[in-house]
Amino acid sequence: MWIFLTEQLSRINTNTDHDEFLELMPTELDEAVQMVWDGKITDVKTIIGLLWAERLMEKKTK
Numbered sequence: 001m002w003i004f005l006t007e008q009l010s011r012i013n014t015n016t017d018h019d020e021f022l023e024l025m026p027t028e029l030d031e032a033v034q035m036v037w038d039g040k041i042t043d044v045k046t047i048i049g050l051l052w053a054e055r056l057m058e059k060k061t062k
Contacts, residue, residue, distance in 0.1 A: 003049045005056060029053060 033054050035041045
């Protein structure tokens with residue numbers, strides 16, 4: 001499994017598999033992390049990625 005941090009993305013047309021469904025939900029990092037603590041995000045890979053990104057961004061601003 002790989003997790004990537006990307007910044008300043010822009011929306012483009014997708015090229016997904018016929019059985020692949022994605023729902024984009026543009027969300028600020030702080031709001032997404034709060035969704036983790038509120039139990040609204042429960043996927044463990046997503047939680048790890050968000051908390052990792054939060055930590056990286058905190059280090060970046062120091």
